[in-house]
Amino acid sequence: MTQTAHLPAPAPRADHRTSTARRALRVLAILACLPYISLKIAWVAGSEIGIPAGSVLLEHPRMLAIGNAVTVLADALVIVLALLLTQAWGRRFPAWLLALPMWAATGLLVPIMTGYPAQLVVAAVTGDERAAAPAEPFLDPWVFAVVYGGFILQGLTLGTLFVLYARDRWGHLWSGRLGELPARTSGPGVRVAALAGSVTALVSAVPHLLWAVGATTGLSARRIAERDADFHVLEAQWLGFLLVAVVFTLLLVLRRPAGARVRSTLALAWTASAVVGCWGAYMSLVALLPETDPAERVPELVQLSYAGDMITGFLLAACVAVVLRRRSAEA
Numbered sequence: 001m002t003q004t005a006h007l008p009a010p011a012p013r014a015d016h017r018t019s020t021a022r023r024a025l026r027v028l029a030i031l032a033c034l035p036y037i038s039l040k041i042a043w044v045a046g047s048e049i050g051i052p053a054g055s056v057l058l059e060h061p062r063m064l065a066i067g068n069a070v071t072v073l074a075d076a077l078v079i080v081l082a083l084l085l086t087q088a089w090g091r092r093f094p095a096w097l098l099a100l101p102m103w104a105a106t107g108l109l110v111p112i113m114t115g116y117p118a119q120l121v122v123a124a125v126t127g128d129e130r131a132a133a134p135a136e137p138f139l140d141p142w143v144f145a146v147v148y149g150g151f152i153l154q155g156l157t158l159g160t161l162f163v164l165y166a167r168d169r170w171g172h173l174w175s176g177r178l179g180e181l182p183a184r185t186s187g188p189g190v191r192v193a194a195l196a197g198s199v200t201a202l203v204s205a206v207p208h209l210l211w212a213v214g215a216t217t218g219l220s221a222r223r224i225a226e227r228d229a230d231f232h233v234l235e236a237q238w239l240g241f242l243l244v245a246v247v248f249t250l251l252l253v254l255r256r257p258a259g260a261r262v263r264s265t266l267a268l269a270w271t272a273s274a275v276v277g278c279w280g281a282y283m284s285l286v287a288l289l290p291e292t293d294p295a296e297r298v299p300e301l302v303q304l305s306y307a308g309d310m311i312t313g314f315l316l317a318a319c320v321a322v323v324l325r326r327r328s329a330e331a
Contacts, residue, residue, distance in 0.1 A: 018086045022164065025157045029082040032153035033075050035146045040068040040075070050143040057138065063289070077101055078154055085161040091169060095328075102162055103317065106271055107278025109155035111241070115234055116148040122229045173327045174266050178251065179258025185326040186253040190319050194253045197315030201246045201276075204308030205239055207301055212236045218301025242312065245272035249316040252323055269320050277313020280306050 018026075042049055044065050051057055057064055081101060084090040090098075210217050212235035216224045248269040251260060283306040287298035 022086050022161060025161050026082045026086045029154055029157035029161065030079050032150045032157065033078050035150045036075050037072055039143070039147065040072045044068045044072070050140045052138075052140055055138050078105065078158060081105065082158060082161060085158075085165045090165070095170075099321075103270065103274045104278050105155075105158060107274030107276075107313070108282070109151055109158075110271055110275050111237070111279055112148055112151045113155045115237055116144075116152065118233050118237065119230050122233050126229050170328075173324060174263045176262055177258060178255045178260045178262055178265060181255045181262065181323075181327070182330060183255075185323050185330070186255065186319070190253055190322050193315050193322075194249055194319045197312050197319065198246045198250065200308050200315065201242050201312040204280075204305050204312055205242050207305045208235050208238050208242070212239060218299050218305075220297070220299050220302075238309075241272050241275045242309070244268055245276050245313065245316050249273060249319050253319055266320065266324075269316065273313050273316040273320060275313070276309050277317055280309025280311075280313055284310055 039050060043051070048058070081098075084093055084098065207218060211219065212232055214232070219227075248265050251257070252262075252265050252269050284303065287303045287306055291297045
């Protein structure tokens with residue numbers, strides 16, 4: 001009969017006093033939000049700074065104002081999280097209420113942190129200026145540099161703060177090796193959910209693979225005309241996130257290979273499932289917005305791929321959440 005390894009006792013609570021390094025990271029995270037929030041507030045107020053004449057953004061001023069107001073609140077959440085992760089009261093915050101926005105922040109920021117530098121590299125190598133900005137008038141190039149640069153800094157600082165916070169509060173939950181996890185941390189229901197997420201990921205990956213290698217199946221005529229090297233790089237990147245999400249969630253659920261570290265497996269499953277789920281949900285929402293111009297409507301296959309991404313990410317994230325909850329109960 002297999003013996004279940006006992007969880008190590010939780011580590012003693014770290015000193016609640018915030019270190020100089022964490023205070024510096026908190027300040028950087030807050031400062032990184034200011035350019036984006038300032039631009040959004042200016043646009044809500046009616047300013048057209050950074051928006052060139054003829055931009056599609058100017059065609060729907062009311063929708064632009066509503067969307068900007070929502071995204072201001074979303075980025076303000078980063079400031080709240082930076083404070084929560086570095087204050088004594090943040091230690092008493094409910095785990096699920098912190099994990100959910102941090103999972104969403106991870107999913108929305110990580111693709112920008114990897115994708116925008118890739119865009120710049122592609123632009124530098126190919127000499128194609130469109131690799132870092134859309135082909136048609138949308139936003140001035142400096143806006144992308146300021147906003148995406150801020151997002152990257154937000155991701156680095158907020159991510160570091162969360163890792164430090166999680167290590168202090170929950171470090172005992174991901175210590176050890178996969179083979180040491182009790183079998184009950186991932187029962188039959190979790191394995192079925194992981195398998196379902198793997199199937200939806202496979203279905204969703206097919207169109208992304210086709211588009212990455214140059215196929216035009218399911219794409220609108222306008223999107224086909226606008227494709228560039230950057231388009232193929234980002235599709236390939238998306239395939240990578242899908243693969244990582246499936247593989248590392250399955251490893252976590254199946255507790256194999258036995259010698260792999262729980263910490264690294266969990267981190268990759270968390271991050272990739274967040275990327276796939278959150279961006280799939282965001283793009284699905286954008287695709288459902290009303291559009292009077294038939295040329296601007298998102299084709300059905302593209303919408304299905306976004307929905308598949310969203311379902312995949314949510315299913316795999318649920319598996320990770322259950323494993324963590326049961327691991328916590330064991331402790």
